[in-house]
Amino acid sequence: MKNMINSVYGKYILFGIALCLTPMLQSFGLISSATVTIFGTIIFYAIVGIGLNVLLGYSGLISLGTAGFMGLGAYISAYLTNDMKVPFIISLIVSVTIPLVIGLIIGLISLRIEGYYLAIATLGVAEIFRQVFIEFEVITGGFSGKSASYPKLFNLIQLDRALTFILMSVILVIIMILTNNFIHAPTGRALLTMRGSEAAAQAMGINLLKYKLIAFAVATLYAGLGGVLYVHFIRFAYPSTWSLTLSLQVLAIIVIGGMRTISGSIIGSFIVFGIPELVLKRLPVIGNIDGLSFIFTGILIITVVLFYPRGLVYFGSDIKKAIRSKKAADVSFKK
């Protein structure tokens, strides 16, 4: 048992099991149904965040198309499962592949130039997606939105809300493990080298374009996956959901949580998507202010970048360190 807690996989799996207990807390009446929804939201945005973390944290690139790629995955899966009666698993594969392919084309064009071109190109593409979501009513339902149902696995097991939540937790843990694996492998080292010095990376035989593309591919893939989970858990998608603001919120997850850490993305997702709903909206007086969660996220982004650039994931350990060194200082002072 102790071994399990100490290994990375063990921690991830324990975290997953703890997450899976959330729907049960609801059935015992300890938390409300809305709270479960919020935790579900935190899960799929954490997945999207981990993908964007690979892009931003390891290659220093920014995508502003995250929401667009999520939306694409969401609408395709909703259409395939609802209208075309395609099995969930196949729909999932198709719905993450299409955003991935589009992402690769955009990346191939814009990554050859300076880094900030990717941000601008994806911003433009997200705008095109938004138009597509509104206009292609057959697939997306236009302004009135598109509905989807809880996943049905292997055409046999129809999941309910609690089971869908558990499925999402399992997928999150799998994503955490897979990401951890390739980050601590040649791919991760190559990305880190590229971030440290492009010249050194080239001299070591690292193809910059290839690795930037890989990082961007991971980000779009996870965004597509997040979108699919979104639509099958929330069971509804509107075009206005997939806005620039959402892309910025996902970006905030990583900046606030901490770059280049998987747990940072989860903490970040909790802060950006959990705290406003669970805490801020319940505060007296200011809880009702429009735009409060934006102000909260905006201020956090700016202050974390300026004063705590490693991210809040290190907050706990830093405080411990501070207390320890203060104790040490006190001891030496008494001597």
Added chain:
Amino acid sequence: MSTFLQLLFSSLETGSVYALAALGIIIIFRTSKTTNFAQGSLGMFNAFVATIFLMSNNISPLVAAVVGMISAFTTGVVIDLIIMRRAKNISPLSKQIITFGLIMLLSGVAPMVFGTSPLSFPRFIQSGTLEMVSASITHNAFLNIGIGIAIMLSLFYFLQKTKWGLAVRVTASNEQTARLMGVPTKTVTMGAWAVAAALGTLSALMLAPAITVNISMMDNVQINALIACVLGGFQTFYGPVIGAYIIGLSKNMLVYYVSSTWGDAILYTLILGFMVFRPNGIIGKRIIKKV
């Protein structure tokens, strides 16, 4: 012919809106190596200020615009003093992330202060048109085109011919050397933020009569202004301005002659394609990276 002329003038008007915003972005980019994604949000926020001021006082919209620009100027100074100055030693990427934080902050504060319903802002010149050939162009359109061009020409004159303009250009070419040579780069950067915010606000107010003053009013302008910088290249001050007019023109042409729904999408796709052939923009130069 008359439709074309009509389109041409409305393109010049749209182009001016984009060009003012793009100029703001490039001034900040050149002086502090930050791609300012909050240019539109700054404009939106201060357009609200101008509109509220107009509604509570019986003044001409032009005066309100000046008030809005002064408020924007102050916003720019405050942002530089409180945030960007502290961010001096962080990477351009982190500065860019700060501008994302600004977008969130401004779009959260705006509904809190100004409410959620859209406000209307009148044209600078309420009525009157000029008949040319068989096209009719509003006086307001002429004014907007004129203001746009006049402001840009005076800015370029300022950059090329004055001592402060020289300071800006020196800072743009090498901030560190400029500082060592005694150029007050801090003031230059602060000025850049202030002027950029004012330009963004003017751009927002020119657009406002057509689409009302609301929180997402500048989203489209922000994208088009950034793409204008891509098209014109980030290496010169005038490239993005040229890019902005090209985008204004092609957007209107595509919307009118090809598809009103997909005009923007086609334009963005075309520009993405253009980047394949001229990655550094129309005016852009290739820069050799030192190893």
Added chain:
Amino acid sequence: MDKKKILSVENLSIAFGGLKAVDNLSFSINEREIYGLIGPNGAGKTTVFNCITQFYRPNEGQVLFTKKDGEVLDLVGKKTHDIIKLGLVRTFQNVELIQELSLIDNLLIGAHIEFKTGIISQALRLRSAVKEETELRAKALGILEFLELKDKKDELASGQPYGVLKKIELGRTLMGHPKLIILDEPAAGLNDTETNKLADLIKLIRDQYKCSILLVEHDMRLVMDICDRICAINFGKKLAEGTPKEIQLNKEVQEAYLGKEE
């Protein structure tokens, strides 16, 4: 003279703006030779270096490299990241290591081209990915032992003394199968003892790894100590080529370094 050439630079020229940084420069390096490229500050040494490794595209001239199978290849126009695959590895003047990685992981970066598995097999920890990681990690450990840094293998690169970082960067070049190692001012920032140790290490590497070494250096002691032959350049042009003795006695080289006596 039937020594085999490993690299020969022929009529290399490159200009930045109007300034000719390298002007019609030719020299060649033999197999198993330690060759020095020297010159005063701004002589164009690093530019030559960057032209060989294809960080810059020369305007004129050829960079001929003899591959492992004996085939001679012009490097000009090749992709920067493909150069190492031929067995040509470089270091950097200001040590480009990855601070947040351990020393052994930094060495593994040097073996980047040796890894054949892709991101998917790595993510799934397929047997092939685990196997090559284990093998190359063992190789890296061997090199750390060679560098006498084995006990520091899991320490992070950040915070290590400069001498250790320089050694690791050297070790990183050994992770592939180097035929020619180019060192950019390896003695910069080292004290006398460290420089002497470095000289020994460079000779040891040449003997153990059976490769050639091109040294671009400012520090005359190191060059005179270990080089078989030296090429002295100034203003991008060749001044002289020969053994360390010949170079030391050469009038033009002395002038370039010490200034003309009036």
